[in-house]
Amino acid sequence: MRETFRCPRCNRTLKRAGELCADGHTLPLDTFPCDECMGEFKIGASTFPTAFTFAVTPNGQILDGATGRPMER
Numbered sequence: 001m002r003e004t005f006r007c008p009r010c011n012r013t014l015k016r017a018g019e020l021c022a023d024g025h026t027l028p029l030d031t032f033p034c035d036e037c038m039g040e041f042k043i044g045a046s047t048f049p050t051a052f053t054f055a056v057t058p059n060g061q062i063l064d065g066a067t068g069r070p071m072e073r
Contacts, residue, residue: 016030017053
């Protein structure tokens with residue numbers, strides 16, 4: 001479990017916000033939101049701004065919170 005991690009977009013040191021849970025199971029992913037970097041999410045035809053959020057696997061791979069796809073640092 002990581003308590004801090006650098007944002008892959010702006011390089012700020014972020015504090016862990018929590019773990020990712022799905023179907024009642026906690027996955028080995030730490031989640032981090034960055035209030036400096038904005039992201040967005042869609043509901044139907046509407047798009048809403050949100051803090052950029054990402055997850056980090058135990059081996060250090062970064063996953064985009066919006067797509068679940070691996071990201072480059």
